[in-house]
Amino acid sequence: MASLPALLSMPRAAPARNRVQLPRASRGTEPVTAPFGRRSKPEVKQVQKVLDDSVIEPVRVADFIERSKEMVRPDGGPPRWFSPLEAGSRPAGSPLLLYLPGIDGTGLGLIRHHQRLGKMFDIWCLHIPVADRTPFDVLVEYVERTAKEEYSHFPNKPIYLVGESLGACIALAVAARNPNIDFILILANPGTSFEKSQARPLLSLLDVVPEPFHAAIPNLVNFLTGSSYMMTSAYPENQPFIPEIVKELSENFAGAVNYFSFLVSSLPKDSLLWRLKMLKSASFFVNSRLHAIENQILILASGRDQLLPSSVEAERLCKDLPNVRIRHFTDNGHTIFLESGIDLVTIIKGAGYYRCSEKMDYVRDYLSPTSREYEKAVQNYRWVDLVADPVMFSTLENGKIVKGLEGIPCEGPAVLVGYHMLMGFDLGSLVSRFVTEKNIILRGIAHPFMFNRASELLMPDSSSFDGMRLMGAVPSSPINLYKLLSRKAFVLLYPGGAREALHRKGEQYKLFWPEQSEFVRMASKFGATIIPFGAVGEDDILEVVLDYDDLKNIPFIGNLHGRINQDAVRMRTESTGEVANQKLYLPGLLPKFPGRVYFFFGKPIETRGREVELRDRKKAHQLYMHVKSEVENCNSYLLEKREKDPYRNLLPRLLYQATHGFTTQVPTFEP
Template identity: 55%
Template structure:
């Protein structure tokens, strides 16, 4: 059971303790701090807490409509309007940098005491029956603990979030902070040993997280490190340390102004982003000017967060933390994700991310090219999306790709769709489906809305057909298709040679799972819509002249599981590859060239072997990418055939012969779908891109381009 790799590696078939913080009010009565809900004192008993149970369902992307979906101009405008409104609605629920300063100002008014944990109100209330793992946020140099303020709401849906607050006047040593964090994670481990503890640290906090992981190699920890200060020796902050305290007063305003500018981001980049989003230049300049004036008013707040003595102490703390963490990197065994900014003006974060990734055995990196030092406070950075994309969210010791999956939000689906929309627009993809009465209609209205449903079809070159198909299902029908993908989408060789895992982040966000019998069984039993490509890698990386040829195993690999749960099997075909590209060097050609042959053999050894007990063509899972030249773009055609019912046939299909007959029927139907499209596209007057451009010039860019008669 395998799948394609390269440009697309989509699916194959399945073989198978904060107390109320009381501050005096003007009336003399105590009042609760509005941004906190409980205080966890730095003792082991502090971890007796309430945990939230969340029962989030995937939000509706479009209104459900059982009638034929004719994707005309009106429908397209409706989708675009809905997309815009959904993004605005989700964006408005987020907090901003202004909220950071407002809440930090309130928080430090009556600051004092030792470092302690708090849970932000936006993260929701928790109860002990929740399976949400604990997430501990370890702050950077500010120490306030509000560095995730823009992330709180989404993090609170899937984590129990605790944030570390280090009071302004506190002088707890680095080892003292380590012991506080260790007591917390050990207590959590005793209470719930089967769940991981997430340590999210930025800058100084990243060093703390690494140090804790090094001292506790047997603990199940997941580290999320943003711009780690392990590169402090190369930091601009080093230049402040030699300045005597009595001479530093004159430098404080300049230093704090510089830090504030880093927190507010790059003014030019912010203005350009606003223009790209559609704002007028004049209003953009005016609004940004107002923002900068407003932000300058927070300079006194920053001065209260980092007065001279505290800043010098934090710099010494950074120096100690960096040295401590660097000396113990070889002891870190925890699963680690490093987030590094390309425009960090305090630390060489990209360079440091590469160094740490080489040094740590279980590590990945994600780059934010336009991001600054205070990454989590920046617009467009979503920590939950990043964690999901990297495949780092799990509730147990190992990830369960079915039960641990968090459905994509509207914004995530729209971003994935936009990423591949160029392909939809360039090829003016035609999607056809079949109603229960056998009528062929344009659109996806023939796809059963209730699962389990198996979409079984053919791979084109590199599996490119799946890229726009999956988000289109969500946008048009509110159906999330779970693709079964090759293991290399989830596990990569440490020494390189294969595509970086970041290439496949969007696949994981949209619900792809590694190919395995158990994952296939779980998806079908959970009534999911599952995408299967029995031809796998062999079909996606075919040779010259093998376009649209099926390379399926000889025996059934999915029929009996489908019948066990009464799944509907929807055979489908896709054509258009031969109008997009032409293979010039296939597997046979490359194996004749010594360098390419050795490269193919090396890459094949690095990936997980699949179908080792299968003979014939499908057993040849050599990891290579055909060399091809693009053509003037033609058109992609999808045809989803009439669903095949298996409900009520469980006993019948337990017989191998009966199951094999149904398997061959599905294969035959896929071949018929391909043949239908190859024949009908010959009569499509808009198969050529020139005719499509002329049509759009006459009817508008958003108009639906006609196709052959159905």
């Protein structure tokens, strides 16, 4: 039976597309089980309406160690690339991903993610043999040659460099030396902080510790960082009632200990010493060249990194580099890619970092969410379902109003046009209900603020908008609406935008639509169905007590809102009236004893066959005003009918569920 390195690397003949010739396990003609040969034309992706429920087999740190045992056996070979067979057959047109390992050098650091990454990327992993003594600058040149060869064949595609600790330094160095290549860097706990890290005293220790005793170093690191005491004393694993999150933390800690133990047992002292010295020189090399890097960079920073001050270093790099975004993982350690709860694909998609061409295309590059990603996306809105028990009504073609979404067509394209509730807390209920009842993913037209780096830096949590991107939100623009409709998508559109969702005191249920008809002619071009809808209930949940006019006069808050609106992408600057005054701010809100939220979808309006008619601006505007009137009518209908709902308030609903079961659907008024 072939050894594991053979199964992973599969030395092959010369590549058909003139790939760069790499020593030993170079890439070439692929085995039948993993056809990685690239095609010249990417396949056109279609908008997917169902969640991706494919099951990925879980892989633990122990699996990584077991599979690495073959890889760390000295073979006398130089560094080389391999393609993991479990990554499967990557889609046509997918970008290349080069994984650059940490000081272990095995190249198996993404083992937990190979299957999912293989659906999006052509994956090559760098393996650095144990006995190899290739200097840092030569490793950089080696990766650089591969990237240049790829770029010469596919100059319009990005190349992803995914690196951790030492590998992150290699990625930064390659990007600094090749500003003309479109690199996207995903860096986990980058080693650029070596001088301030636990690895620095570790290097000094190795110089004096004899060979047999260097295996005790992991325990010394745990003692110095306090990780062992904190995890084992606070969360004993023998308690049967231990919470799931604590189990995850304990697993990650145990994995970190196993990883470090594996590192010192698999790497002889001189090899480990060489890698740490290389990390030191790599840190110096990269820090002196940061000024030359302008690439897109996503940094994953662990809060419990036992070797590097990763959270602080991520913030430093974000200040020093112009195009960096950060995702903090407060409960994870140095081996973040090997730890449970981390899904690299979800992180990349949520941050908006997946693209297959020179520019981000939020429609073409979108990948439908998995069930787990869907849960992550809607979890911030769960409170609405819990306290407000949303009710939805729709209208059939014959005009009959029914409870549920039966009146919503099953096939697109369609544009759902409605009233935007306060703070947009209607979004989660809408998105989740359409997925569960209609198997439809709503593609929201969102404010560009949610995609802007400067905006992200102002948020308390840099991942605040990741859920919306996972569910397919796109920046507001005519071209994005055009692309969505051309792919028969269901588009969620709020003409009132931020002005409506962040309205002032006393403006609930008032529409702030632009004067010009923005979407009617576009919808008619593709024969899209326009579905007007109303949404009420915000006044039974929250009340605005401090609006923009109040807050702008408070020194600190006023300055913050000034920064938000200065940095935010401005919209509708050519418009007049209230809709042109879309000031972004965080209102002062007073919660109320919860009432109920209601949605009402009016009778669908067909534009199919009316393209010629609606080219006329006057007729298009008439239809636009009709849609606006229908949205107002939907709101009026709900405001009137909710008075007849005996379960409008929370207490009657709780009493009903107490007697009928808490999974029972609470009744409402008859439509």
